[in-house]
Amino acid sequence: MSGPVTLPAILARRAAATPHAEALVIDGVRVDYRTLHERVQSAAARMVAAGVQHGEHVGVLMGNSVDWVVLFYAAASIGAVTVPVNTRFKLDELNYCLKQGDVRVLFYVDTFLNIDYTQLLRDVEPAFDAALPGEVLPLLRRAVIVGDVAGHDARAIPAGVERFDALPDTPEWRAEAAARAQRVSPEDILLIQYTSGTTSFPKGVLLRHRNMLMNAAASALRIGVQPDDRYFSVRPFFHVAGTTMSLLVALVTGACLLSVPSFDVANVLTMLDEERCTLTSGNDTIFLMMMGHPEFRRERIHLRGGWAAAGPEIMQKIHDVMGVKYMVGAYGQSEASPNVVLNDWRDPLELRVAGWAAPHPGLEIRTVSQETGEVQPANAPGEIQVRGWSVMKGYYNKPQETAKAFSDDGWLRTGDLGVIDADGRMRMLGRLKDVFRVGGENVAPAEVEETLFSHPAVQLAQVVGVPDARLGEVAAAFVVLRPGTQASSEELIAWCKSRCANFKVPRYLQLVLSFDEIGMTGSSKVQKNKLRDYAIREFGLA
Incomplete structure (x- = not known):
């Protein structure tokens, strides 16, 4: 990337280079660069008019749009720093995110997917009905409603809330915004990403302009993104898979990003076909739901590639069933902006399917034994650790958790189990905390899930460790x-018995x-801790 690695610089260069190229197609709205x-210049002027300062935290609560x-x-x-707010957050989580994230100005939509955010925010901070700031969120000085007011009579917007359209966009404010854009540095914080806390309240990951933009550019090279690509992503923009790996990948390459506010499989299949999408991304759940849908037809898919966080069975199916030739395997986490290893689209299919992927240039990876703390040799599993330019600055206002996230010699501890081969390619095996021990043998749930996925009747599978008196x-x-398929629990257990080591075979299996209902996070990941609690109740193991 020539010139400064800041979002305003890259957006300005992109608009100058390809002004008429389509930039975004979301929910029926199409805009060129x-x-x-x-529109960004106009919104920036309104933000300056609303008193938003350099380095201040701005909350955004709305679906993909x-x-x-x-x-x-x-x-x-x-x-300013964007704090994306998860649209699935309820009262306590919303309160936590706005308070812990020191959000000063919040932009939000009145309703989304039948959730009344105006009412939810009133419940969090009663001062919405009088004047901000209030006592619950003393730093939140302005709340701005964007777009239509569907759930309420337009006159009944709370007294403490303003309309985005009513903020002034004048030549003076535009000039001030343009001057501010020149002062943005690659080291400035771009985003505070609240990690989908599968264990506890989420932590706010501090990501700089250069972290995210360099990660997007490096990832785009590996995926093989071209300016004329039409890249469809269902990933929510409140996750880094939606910001870095979707929006910014499109921005740095000049491709068009297509998205939807909510994941309706039939609608997605229609969009992939009618918009002639060439790239996509998703996790195993997303691809399995597409391939398993009654309206799925291979001839409706025009995809060349993209990226997937999925195991070998599903990677193979994306190639064989969907006919996507150049899908690459990805591994990362929010703390690394997010992508750490990614296949090159030109890698042999067997490497891409098996999940063996190399880190980006300038990023280092290693695996460390949980038992001894020693760096592992090639092919020995251990905790994946990362060092280099895409690693976060730390967690916002959490010095102890930040210190814990790094090893004594400065590597980011991912909490994931992986193995690195002699060529320096890595394969992720699972979350360390999800790994369970059966009679002294470590089992990563992903290994058992892979075996179940290979059964023709299985669409989704999730495995957890549950207590056992003997093992x-x-x-x-x-x-x-x-x-339209059938299989019994006994049949699926027998399928596993003939295909994997005895200690990995599920003792219990429920369709x-x-x-x-059992527990998903906002990123469509199953929360294993909730699933484990559910299993203990269901199978009477308490």
Whole structure:
């Protein structure tokens, strides 16, 4: 990337280079790069008028939309920090995110997917009905509603809330915003990413402009993104898979990003076809739901590649069933902006399917034994640790957790189990805390899930360790079957018995309709701790 690695600099260069290229297609709204830049400049002027300062935290609470992107880019353009708020957050989580994240100005939509955010925010901070700031969130001085007021009579907006349209966009404010854009540095914080806390209240990961933009550019090279690509991503913008790996990958390459506010499989399949999308991304759940849908037809898929966080069975199916030739395997986490290792689209299929991927240039990886603390030799599993340019600055206002996240010699501890081969390629085996011990043998749930996925009737599978008097722990599995197929628990257990070591075979297996009730995070990941608690109750193991 020539010139400064800041979001306003890259957006300005992109708008100048390809003004008429389509930039975004989201929820029926289409904008080219010139229009996007113009809207960002207008929103930046309104933010400056609203008193947003360099380094201040701006909350954005809305589903995937062009407005979301405009607000994120506008905040970045004046040196402010975006705090994306998960649209699934309820009262306590919303309160925590806004308070712990020191959000000063919040931009939000009235309603999204039948959630009334105006009412939810009133419940968090009663001062919404009088004047901000209030006592619950003493730093939140302004709340700004963006777009239509659907759930309320337009006159009934709370007294403490303003309309985005009513903020002034004048030549003076524009000039001030343009001057502020020049002062943004690659070292400035771009985003505070709240990690989907699968264990506890989330932590706010501090990511700089250069962390995210360099990560997007490095990832785009490996994926093989071209300016004329049409890249469809269902990933929510409140996660780094949506910001770095979707929005910014498109921005740095000049490709068009297409997205949807919510994941409706039939709608996604139609969009992939009608918009002739060439790239996509997703985790195993997303791809399995697409391939398992009654409206799935291979001839409706025009994809060349993209990236997936998925195991070998699913990577192979993406190639064979969807006909996507150049899908690459990805591993990362929010604390690394997020991508750590990624295949090159030109890697042999067997490497991409098996999940053996190399780190980006300038990023170092190692595995460390949990028992001895020693760096592991090639092919010996251990905790994946990372060092280099994409690693976070730390967790916001959490000095102890930040210190714990790094080893004594300065490597980011991922909490993931992996193995690195003699060529320096890594394969992730699972979350360390999800790994359970059956009679002294370590079992990573992903290994058992892979075996279950290979059964023709299985659409989704999740495995956890549950208590056992004799062995300490044993495997318990929950399986969603494909529509129109049948398989019994006994049959699936027998399938595993013939294919993997005895200690990995599920002792318990339950067929379920979905994982929605049992516990998903906002990033469509199943929360293993919730699933484990559920299993202990279901199988009477308390």
